[in-house]
Amino acid sequence: MNLAVNNLSLTLAAVLVLVSIVISYKEKLGFTKDILISVFRAIIQLVIVGYLLKYIFQVNNVFLTLAMTAIIIINASLNAKKRNGHLKKGFWISLIAIASSTIITIGVLILSGAIRFIPSQIVPISGMIASNSMIAIGLCYRSLDRLFHDQRQAVLEKLALGASIKLASITIVKESIRTGMAPTIDSAKTVGIVSLPGMMSGLIFAGVDPVHAIKYQIMVTFMLLSATSIGSVIATYLAYKEYYNERKQLIV
Incomplete structure (x- = not known):
C-alpha cells in the first residue's frame, strides 16, 4: 500500500492548524503564538529526526x-x-x-x-x-x-x-x-x-x-x-x- 502523503497534501493539511488558531483567537485564549511556534518547531524537529533516523537505520x-x-x-x-x-x-x-x-x-x-x-x-x-x-x-x-x-x-x-x-x-x-x-x-x-x-x-x-x-x-x-x-x-x-x-x- 502506497501512502499518498506528499508535500502538497501536507501543505493543504496544514489548514487544519487554522482551526486551533481560530478557536484560540475567538475565545481569547492567548495560544495563537504558542500554536504557531509549536507547529514550526515540530516541523523542523521531525524533519531533522527523520533524516537522522534514516541514517542510523541504514548504518545499524x-x-x-x-x-x-x-x-x-x-x-x-x-x-x-x-x-x-x-x-x-x-x-x-x-x-x-x-x-x-x-x-x-x-x-x-x-x-x-x-x-x-x-x-x-x-x-x-x-x-x-x-x-x-x-x-x-x-x-x-x-x-x-x-x-x-x-x-x-x-x-x-x-x-x-x-x-x-x-x-x-x-x-x-x-x-x-x-x-x-x-x-x-x-x-x-x-x-x-x-x-x-x-x-x-x-x-x-x-x-x-x-x-x-x-x-x-x-x-x-x-x-x-x-x-x-x-x-x-x-x-x-x-x-x-x-x-x-x-x-x-x-x-x-
Missing part, C-alpha cells in the same frame, strides 16, 4: 543506537524536571527514573523475543517509553508540590509526634504515584473501544493486517504500563526527600 550501529537512546532519555529528563521548580536535583531524579523504566522495559521485551536490538525497533520504542515516563513523572512532581503545600500542617504534626519523613509523607507519595499512573491505566481500560492508539492505527493505515497490528498494540500497552509504573515510583520516592532539609525539617 550499536553505539549510534545507544547514543540516540541516551539523547532521548536525557531530553525527556530535562523536560520532566521543569514540572517542579522546587526540586534541586530534579534532572538527576528524572534521569534515574526514566533511564530505569526504559532499560528495564526494553530489557524484558528483548529477552522475551518481542523485539530485537536493532535501531529501527529500539529507537522508536525508547521514544515511546521515555515520553510516557516523562509525562507520568511530570504529573507526580506537580502532585507532590500541590499536596505538600495543601497538607503542610498535617505533615508538620506527624513530624512533631516523632514520625520519620517517610512516614510523614507516605500519603502524599502514594497519591502522587497514583496521579502519575492514572492516565496510562485509564488509557489501557479504553484502548480499542474508545480509541485506536497511534501505533495500531499507523500500522493499519500502512496496510498491516489488523490482527498483527493489535498484537503490537497489546505489547505497547504492557510496555507503557510497566514504564509509567517504574518511572512514577522511582521519581516520587526520590523527589519527596527534596522537600526536607538535612535536619529532616519541611522546607515548603
Whole structure:
C-alpha cells in the first residue's frame, strides 16, 4: 500500500492548524503564538529526526543506537524536571527514573523475543517509553508540590509526634504515584473501544493486517504500563526527600 502523503497534501493539511488558531483567537485564549511556534518547531524537529533516523537505520550501529537512546532519555529528563521548580536535583531524579523504566522495559521485551536490538525497533520504542515516563513523572512532581503545600500542617504534626519523613509523607507519595499512573491505566481500560492508539492505527493505515497490528498494540500497552509504573515510583520516592532539609525539617 502506497501512502499518498506528499508535500502538497501536507501543505493543504496544514489548514487544519487554522482551526486551533481560530478557536484560540475567538475565545481569547492567548495560544495563537504558542500554536504557531509549536507547529514550526515540530516541523523542523521531525524533519531533522527523520533524516537522522534514516541514517542510523541504514548504518545499524550499536553505539549510534545507544547514543540516540541516551539523547532521548536525557531530553525527556530535562523536560520532566521543569514540572517542579522546587526540586534541586530534579534532572538527576528524572534521569534515574526514566533511564530505569526504559532499560528495564526494553530489557524484558528483548529477552522475551518481542523485539530485537536493532535501531529501527529500539529507537522508536525508547521514544515511546521515555515520553510516557516523562509525562507520568511530570504529573507526580506537580502532585507532590500541590499536596505538600495543601497538607503542610498535617505533615508538620506527624513530624512533631516523632514520625520519620517517610512516614510523614507516605500519603502524599502514594497519591502522587497514583496521579502519575492514572492516565496510562485509564488509557489501557479504553484502548480499542474508545480509541485506536497511534501505533495500531499507523500500522493499519500502512496496510498491516489488523490482527498483527493489535498484537503490537497489546505489547505497547504492557510496555507503557510497566514504564509509567517504574518511572512514577522511582521519581516520587526520590523527589519527596527534596522537600526536607538535612535536619529532616519541611522546607515548603
